[in-house]
Amino acid sequence: MYYAIAWTVLAYLFFDYKVIIAIGILAMSYGDGIASLIGLRYGKKTYHIYQDVKSYMGSFAMFVCTFLLLSIALLFYGYSLDGHMIASLLGIAGMSALIEGITPFGLDNLSVPFITAVLSWKILNL
Numbered sequence: 001m002y003y004a005i006a007w008t009v010l011a012y013l014f015f016d017y018k019v020i021i022a023i024g025i026l027a028m029s030y031g032d033g034i035a036s037l038i039g040l041r042y043g044k045k046t047y048h049i050y051q052d053v054k055s056y057m058g059s060f061a062m063f064v065c066t067f068l069l070l071s072i073a074l075l076f077y078g079y080s081l082d083g084h085m086i087a088s089l090l091g092i093a094g095m096s097a098l099i100e101g102i103t104p105f106g107l108d109n110l111s112v113p114f115i116t117a118v119l120s121w122k123i124l125n126l
Contacts, residue, residue, distance in 0.1 A: 024117030
């Protein structure tokens with residue numbers, strides 16, 4: 001259900017900015033999904049956010065996956081990746097991983113796409 005909510009709200013807010021919608025959805029669906037898969041399989045060191053158990057390896061996987069997917073999305077939409085863009089993407093991916101890591105009760109499926117989309121819109125000026 002969160003996926004549908006995130007998609008609908010992002011489409012409404014960023015209708016003319018398809019790349020921003022893609023960034024938010026990619027961070028949620030793939031970044032968060034990879035975080036869960038890698039965290040469950042390889043996450044030996046964990047931390048607790050309320051009743052949620054998350055792993056450092058899962059958070060790192062979220063960071064790497066989000067950075068790669070945001071880079072691919074920008075290239076797909078015709079943007080070039082210069083040094084400033086790459087540094088910005090690293091910061092956005094880091095914030096996405098942090099938000100995923102600290103958001104409790106499964107609400108990261110809402111917080112991650114919205115915060116990632118807004119950060120990308122503001123920082124990258126797309």
